[in-house]
Amino acid sequence: MTEKESDTYDESEHCKEVYARFGLAYYQSGVIESGIANALMLGEFLTAWKVRIEREGKANFDRKVYESEFDAYLENQFAQTFGNLVARLDRIYGIPVDLKDALSECKKKRDH
Numbered sequence: 001m002t003e004k005e006s007d008t009y010d011e012s013e014h015c016k017e018v019y020a021r022f023g024l025a026y027y028q029s030g031v032i033e034s035g036i037a038n039a040l041m042l043g044e045f046l047t048a049w050k051v052r053i054e055r056e057g058k059a060n061f062d063r064k065v066y067e068s069e070f071d072a073y074l075e076n077q078f079a080q081t082f083g084n085l086v087a088r089l090d091r092i093y094g095i096p097v098d099l100k101d102a103l104s105e106c107k108k109k110r111d112h
Contacts, residue, residue: 037077043092
């Protein structure tokens with residue numbers, strides 16, 4: 001490749017690079033949101049069901065109700081904004097300041 005050929009702008013390569021970077025950022029954002037939703041499911045939903053089963057007894061456990069409520073709970077988590085998920089996670093578990101700062105920075109970069 002000559003020097004002149006290497007200096008020419010390749011729009012196709014530029015687009016490929018932009019889409020690759022966007023795809024990675026979008027994927028990583030989805031991974032962290034899924035992780036937070038799963039942590040909330042453990043800290044809220046499953047904890048509430050444990051208390052419910054202890055109170056009402058295993059004989060009264062209705063698998064169909066549980067599965068329906070589980071699906072609705074997770075669906076609701078994925079309808080929340082990232083900021084709301086992080087705030088709820090902080091209320092339930094308490095997020096260390098450095099992690100909270102990192103999540104805030106991730107949100108800023110994702111939103112950009």
